[in-house]
Amino acid sequence: MGEGRHVQLSDEQRIDWLRLIRSQNVGPRTFRVLINHFGGAHAALEALPALARRGGGSGSPRIYSRDQAEDELAAADKLGVAFVAIGEADYPRRLQAIDDAPPLLAVRGHRATLALPAVAIVGSRNASAAGLKLTQQIARGLGEAGFTTVSGLARGIDAAAHRASLDTGTVAVLAGGHDRVYPPEHAELIDAILPTGAAVTEMPFGWEPRARDFPRRNRLISGLALGVVIVEAAKRSGSLITARLALEQGREVFAVPGSPLDPRAEGTNGLLKQGATPVTEAADIVSAVQPIMGLDLPAREPEISGSDSSEGLEPDASERSQVMSLLSPAPVSVDDLIRLSHASPRTVRIILLELEIAGRLERHGGGLVSLV
Amino acid sequence: MGEGRHVQLSDEQRIDWLRLIRSQNVGPRTFRVLINHFGGAHAALEALPALARRGGGSGSPRIYSRDQAEDELAAADKLGVAFVAIGEADYPRRLQAIDDAPPLLAVRGHRATLALPAVAIVGSRNASAAGLKLTQQIARGLGEAGFTTVSGLARGIDAAAHRASLDTGTVAVLAGGHDRVYPPEHAELIDAILPTGAAVTEMPFGWEPRARDFPRRNRLISGLALGVVIVEAAKRSGSLITARLALEQGREVFAVPGSPLDPRAEGTNGLLKQGATPVTEAADIVSAVQPIMGLDLPAREPEISGSDSSEGLEPDASERSQVMSLLSPAPVSVDDLIRLSHASPRTVRIILLELEIAGRLERHGGGLVSLV
Numbered sequence: 056m057g058e059g060r061h062v063q064l065s066d067e068q069r070i071d072w073l074r075l076i077r078s079q080n081v082g083p084r085t086f087r088v089l090i091n092h093f094g095g096a097h098a099a100l101e102a103l104p105a106l107a108r109r110g111g112g113s114g115s116p117r118i119y120s121r122d123q124a125e126d127e128l129a130a131a132d133k134l135g136v137a138f139v140a141i142g143e144a145d146y147p148r149r150l151q152a153i154d155d156a157p158p159l160l161a162v163r164g165h166r167a168t169l170a171l172p173a174v175a176i177v178g179s180r181n182a183s184a185a186g187l188k189l190t191q192q193i194a195r196g197l198g199e200a201g202f203t204t205v206s207g208l209a210r211g212i213d214a215a216a217h218r219a220s221l222d223t224g225t226v227a228v229l230a231g232g233h234d235r236v237y238p239p240e241h242a243e244l245i246d247a248i249l250p251t252g253a254a255v256t257e258m259p260f261g262w263e264p265r266a267r268d269f270p271r272r273n274r275l276i277s278g279l280a281l282g283v284v285i286v287e288a289a290k291r292s293g294s295l296i297t298a299r300l301a302l303e304q305g306r307e308v309f310a311v312p313g314s315p316l317d318p319r320a321e322g323t324n325g326l327l328k329q330g331a332t333p334v335t336e337a338a339d340i341v342s343a344v345q346p347i348m349g350l351d352l353p354a355r356e357p358e359i360s361g362s363d364s365s366e367g368l369e370p371d372a373s374e375r376s377q378v379m380s381l382l383s384p385a386p387v388s389v390d391d392l393i394r395l396s397h398a399s400p401r402t403v404r405i406i407l408l409e410l411e412i413a414g415r416l417e418r419h420g421g422g423l424v425s426l427v
Numbered sequence: 428m429g430e431g432r433h434v435q436l437s438d439e440q441r442i443d444w445l446r447l448i449r450s451q452n453v454g455p456r457t458f459r460v461l462i463n464h465f466g467g468a469h470a471a472l473e474a475l476p477a478l479a480r481r482g483g484g485s486g487s488p489r490i491y492s493r494d495q496a497e498d499e500l501a502a503a504d505k506l507g508v509a510f511v512a513i514g515e516a517d518y519p520r521r522l523q524a525i526d527d528a529p530p531l532l533a534v535r536g537h538r539a540t541l542a543l544p545a546v547a548i549v550g551s552r553n554a555s556a557a558g559l560k561l562t563q564q565i566a567r568g569l570g571e572a573g574f575t576t577v578s579g580l581a582r583g584i585d586a587a588a589h590r591a592s593l594d595t596g597t598v599a600v601l602a603g604g605h606d607r608v609y610p611p612e613h614a615e616l617i618d619a620i621l622p623t624g625a626a627v628t629e630m631p632f633g634w635e636p637r638a639r640d641f642p643r644r645n646r647l648i649s650g651l652a653l654g655v656v657i658v659e660a661a662k663r664s665g666s667l668i669t670a671r672l673a674l675e676q677g678r679e680v681f682a683v684p685g686s687p688l689d690p691r692a693e694g695t696n697g698l699l700k701q702g703a704t705p706v707t708e709a710a711d712i713v714s715a716v717q718p719i720m721g722l723d724l725p726a727r728e729p730e731i732s733g734s735d736s737s738e739g740l741e742p743d744a745s746e747r748s749q750v751m752s753l754l755s756p757a758p759v760s761v762d763d764l765i766r767l768s769h770a771s772p773r774t775v776r777i778i779l780l781e782l783e784i785a786g787r788l789e790r791h792g793g794g795l796v797s798l799v
Contacts, residue, residue, distance in 0.1 A: 205719045312684030312696050315707035316557045324684050327705040335687035335696050 062142040069159075070124045071096035072140055077119035077127075077259060078103060078362030079326040083155040084418040085411050090158075092408065103412055108367070110406075110413030124166045127260045134231050135249075135253045136260070145169065151305050153278040154420050157257035163233050164253035168203050168224045172348050174340055175205040175276045175301075177294045178212025178286035179319055186287035186319060189311055189335075192317020193284060198223025202344075203252065207272065208241050212286045212294075220245055226279060229256040230272040233291045255279075260294045274298040274304070282307030282342040284334060288322030295322050298331070303420060307343055309334040370402045382416070386423035441531075442496045443468035444512055448530050449491035449499075449631060450475060455527040456790040457783050462530075464780065475784055481741070482778075482785030499632045507621075508535045508605050517541065522609045525650040525676050529629035535605050536625035540575050540596040544720050546712055547577040547648045547673075549657035550584025551691055558659035558691065561683060561707075562587040565656060568709020570595025575624065577651045579644065580613050581772075584658045584666075593619055593775050598651060601628040601634030602644040604707070627651075629645040645669040646676070647650045653716040654679030656706060660694030667694050670703070675792060679715055681706045742778050746770045754788070758795035 064072065074194065076086050078354060079295040089099035107116045127140065138159045139145045147169045150156050161183050162169065174197050194204050194216045203224040208212040217225045227248055229236065233256060236242045241245075245254055257275065262317060273296050277283050284300040287310070288294035309330040313320025327333055334340050370378075377396045381387065393403045407424055410416035417427050436444065447468040448458050453475075457492035461471040472490060479488045480793060500510065510531045511517045519541045522528050534541065547571050548562060565587045566576050575596040578585040589597045599620055601608065605661055608614045618627055629647065630640065645668050649655050655673040657680070670680050682703040685692025706712050742750075749768045753759065765775045779796055783790035788799050 185686050189687055238585070263486060311687060312692070312699060312705070313691070314557055314687050314692075315561055315683060317686070320686075324707050327684060327699065328707075328711065333684070333696060333699040333705070335700075339700065 059097070060407075061144040062140075063353075064140050064143065068096065069138060069140065069171055070121060070128070071100060072122065072159055073124045073127065073138060073364065074119040075270075077101055077124070079116040079118070080107075080412050082176045083157055083257075085408070086158045088408055088411075092404065103260055106409045106412040107414075108236045110409030110411070110415060112413030116412055117121070118301060118354045129163060130260050131233065134233055135162050136320070137166070138162075140165075145182070148281050149173075149174075150275065150278045153274065155274065156278065157275070160255050160257060161233060161260070162253055163223070163256050165251055166251035168226060168251065169251045171203040171224060172201065173205045173226065175280035175281045175283040175297070176212065176216035176286060177206055177276060177283060177288075177297050178207075179292060179294065179322075180209050180211040180213075181289075181319070182211035182215070182287050183317070183319055186212060186311075186313075187215045190286050191219040193311075193334075193337050193340070194219035194225075197340065200337060200341045202341070205276055206427075207269075207276055207293075207297075208236070208243075208244065208254075209293075210238060212312070214244060216286075217244060217248055217252075218420065220310065221251060223251070224286060225252040227252070227254045227281065228272055228275045229264070230258065230268040231421075232256065232258050232260045232262040234260060235263050237264050269293055270296045272403055274300045277301035277304055277306050280306060281347060282309055282340065284311065284340060285323050285326060285331070287313065287319040288326075289318055290321045290325065290381060292322050295326070298326055307332065307342070307347070308338055311335065367371040369413070370398070370406050374398045375406055378403055382424070382426050384421050384426050386425040389422050389424060390426075430473055434487045434512075434514040435658050436512050439470065441510060441512065442493065442500070443472060444489040444531055445496045445499065445510060447472055447491065449496070451488040452784050452786045453488070454790065455529050455629075458504075458530045459475070460776065460783075464776065474505060475668065478781045478784040479772070479786075481580055481657075481668075482781030482787060484781070484785030484787070487534050488784055488786070501782040503605065503611070503632050506535060506605055508533050509538070510534075512740055513593070518544045519545075519651050521545070521652070522532070522647065522650045525646065527646065528650065532629060533605060533632070534622035534625055534627050537596070537623055538599060538625060540623065541651075542626045543596060544573065544716070545575045545598065545631075546576045547652035547655040547669070548588035548658060549578055549645075549648060549655060549660075549669050551660055551664060551666065551694075552581050552583040553609065553661075553691070554583035554587070554659050555691055557688070557743055558584060558683075559587045562658050563591040564745040565658070565683075565712070565769075566597075567590035569712065572713045572785075573710060577667075578647055579648055579669075580608070580616065580626075581665075582610060582613075585779050586613060586616060589616060589624075595623070597624040598645055598657065598684045599624070599633060600647045600651065601630065601636070602640040604628065604632045604634040606632060607635050609636050627758070641665055646672045649673035649676055649678050652678060653656075653711065653719060656681040656683065656712060657695050657698060657703070658683045659685065659691040661690055662693045662697075664694050670698055677721070681703065681712055681715070683707065742770070742774045747778055750775055754796070754798050755783075756798050758791050761794050761796060764796075765789060 093099040104115045139162050145166050168257050189211050204216050204220040206216045207225045208227040236245050277300045285294045301308050308331040310326040312325040312333050393400050417425050465471040477488050517538050561585050570592050576588050576592040577598045578588045580599040649672045657798050659665045673680050680703040682695040682698040684705050765772050789797050
């Protein structure tokens with residue numbers, strides 16, 4: 056969406072948004088579909104039990120209660136955390152363009168930082184002295200050139216990137232709640248980041264991050280940035296996941312070359328072989344991202360208003376069984392489902408929503424769905 | 428030229444070829460033009476004094492005498508060196524395709540090695556232990572995959588590449604005569620190379636290599652190979668010259684990444700930024716060159732027969748002054764000279780030859796010429 060076309064949620068709407076995204080089987084993609092279909096979070100919340108029942112769920116999905124949402128908002132507020140919604144002025148512009156942008160981003164610190172052009176810097180926790188020094192040089196150079204850095208607050212490269220950017224602004228993306236900083240010894244680093252930078256998360260207040268929350272979190276690191284710099288990375292490391300997500304999101308991927316005899320360079324050299332841009336200093340990155348900074352992002356409506364009406368006929372049993380027979384654990388595109396089932400797009404969408412809310416369907420990128 | 432269309436020089440022709448290429452102001456490009464124009468080396472040799480005079484030379488060019496040529500052939504023969512001419516069966520096929528291929532290549536050792544697919548490996552003399560180890564790994568892997576290696580016999584990376592290829596075959600390209608191995612302590616390495624590999628040079632027997640002979644020599648290293656691997660290279664090093672020449676010749680350029688904090692990786696990382704293919708092991712190189720190995724080389728006639736006749740009218744004074752007025756120390760294309768002077772292509776070619784033999788004109792790649 057263009058500048059100046061921002062929306063602003065009412066307090067009531069924000070509570071409904073929080074309740075909806077925190078309810079069982081509702082992820083960012085499902086959230087969008089629900090809001091589009093029902094015209095708003097309130098109507099979607101009311102529809103969840105019926106959707107789950109018709110989708111064959113074994114019980115009613117856990118719905119985040121109004122009390123829970125109000126408690127979370129109050130607790131977050133105490134820590135200075137604001138919930139910014141897709142479409143609102145403070146929502147990071149680039150993040151909004153990704154397929155599975157969090158409907159609500161919990162932001163702590165200096166929100167204006169999120170409006171600056173950003174470059175992510177990630178790498179191994181077990182970094183070498185050379186890797187830490189390079190990270191520092193690159194992060195400083197980016198800061199001096201007017202960029203904010205984005206990273207994951209991990210030990211090693213991530214922490215070095217944040218620390219070198221304290222004067223110019225840096226964004227830490229958390230895999231847990233704002234009150235559950237990981238690793239715990241970086242609570243102090245968060246405190247140093249907040250006056251000039253920000254910490255953000257999509258996870259609930261009080262959420263202790265699990266291992267699988269980190270790869271999921273990585274899409275926000277790349278999503279916030281024009282590009283991702285991988286400084287040191289072993290084979291099969293989390294940084295390579297971030298690089299892959301960055302590519303899927305159309306972000307630039309930069310890799311710092313290293314000696315083939317250094318295992319910490321295996322991942323970055325592998326990225327170079329796959330076509331990542333080699334960089335050794337901040338200037339390399341600046342010259343690569345400057346031409347794309349001014350480009351318009353693909354227009355994506357905030358989609359918090361508008362509805363294709365919740366009324367109308369429910370799918371009948373034969374349509375339902377027809378769509379079900381086309382689904383399997385292998386991802387298939389929604390377009391194919393519509394074409395092959397001969398059902399209307401709206402009907403297929405409802406059936407998929409029901410299965411999803413019942414916990415029987417998973418939504419992937421690129422319009423693909425599969426049975427769980 | 429295709430397989431089986433080889434020529435074979437007579438002893439007399441070989442002496443004339445050697446005399447012509449060793450005569451003053453005759454380089455590989457001028458050699459081609461002379462042979463084409465006069466129909467053979469013998470006629471060209473006879474024409475040299477008149478050409479130089481008409482070109483305004485201050486004296487007669489030094490012509491390599493028959494005695495000198497016979498002495499060089501005899502001395503070379505004693506060391507087991509053969510002079511192989513462009514177009515002959517043993518002349519390396521890929522080298523023949525370059526613009527300024529030496530008309531005669533002095534070859535010592537196992538000539539069949541020159542028929543194998545080859546990859547050049549070059550790098551800094553002041554190599555790190557890691558660089559030497561990588562060179563060894565890459566050279567061994569290439570040898571096992573059926574490739575011969577090519578390098579420049581220098582200390583450091585070059586020597587490591589040759590040594591690791593002794594079992595499978597390697598080609599050392601010298602910047603001086605076969606009896607003037609540089610550096611002298613690598614005479615022993617040459618001896619180890621010859622049973623399974625070869626040493627080659629275009630320089631005269633007895634020639635002590637000067638600094639400026641090395642960059643010139645580097646075009647043969649890349650010219651013999653499908654691609655060039657640069658293992659370690661500082662900024663502004665000879666290896667980067669080889670990389671540039673390789674690009675000009677349409678060869679693949681491979682660079683081994685290194686830490687940005689290591690000055691010996693500045694050159695290779697710089698090449699990566701310019702688009703060189705990153706490699707960390709032999710398999711990377713093999714998979715890149717295998718698709719191009721079978722490709723036909725651009726057809727280039729050996730051009731040792733055929734003539735546009737040495738007879739006919741000489742250029743007149745006005746044509747001469749017209750072409751002269753278009754020339755300057757800035758390179759200009761022969762095609763432009765023909766177009767702008769309104770003289771015939773043959774006339775322009777003769778005028779340029781005269782200037783060249785008189786030592787007043789330099790011939791560059793891409794059909795460009797300039798006043799000296």
